[in-house]
Amino acid sequence: MFPKNAWYVACTPAEIDEKPLGRTVCGERVVFFRGPEGQAVGLDDWCPHRGAPLSLGRVVEGKLVCGYHGLEMGCEGKAIAMLVSACAASRR
Numbered sequence: 602m603f604p605k606n607a608w609y610v611a612c613t614p615a616e617i618d619e620k621p622l623g624r625t626v627c628g629e630r631v632v633f634f635r636g637p638e639g640q641a642v643g644l645d646d647w648c649p650h651r652g653a654p655l656s657l658g659r660v661v662e663g664k665l666v667c668g669y670h671g672l673e674m675g676c677e678g679k680a681i682a683m684l685v686s687a688c689a690a691s692r693r
């Protein structure tokens with residue numbers, strides 16, 4: 602158990618570069634990345650689509666893109682776009 606009303610060091614600013622950085626803080630998986638203005642962002646390291654670790658994805662123009670199916674997460678922790686494959690689009 603960890604006190605939740607305290608500050609913990611998760612990483613240094615220099616560790617957050619062009620790739621997502623996954624860390625476990627107080628037993629919870631967190632992913633850090635740089636947003637569109639270079640701000641540090643921390644989100645749950647869990648994709649809301651199928652639960653893949655977002656830290657295994659990539660950062661594109663300040664958005665965190667899941668490496669599994671391409672869900673795009675914004676800095677607020679909300680899904681903002683999802684890739685649709687040509688195969689799936691042709692079934693519509």
Ligand code: FES
Nearest residue numbers: 648650651667670
């Ligand atoms: S698990 Fe992340 S997009 Fe599907």
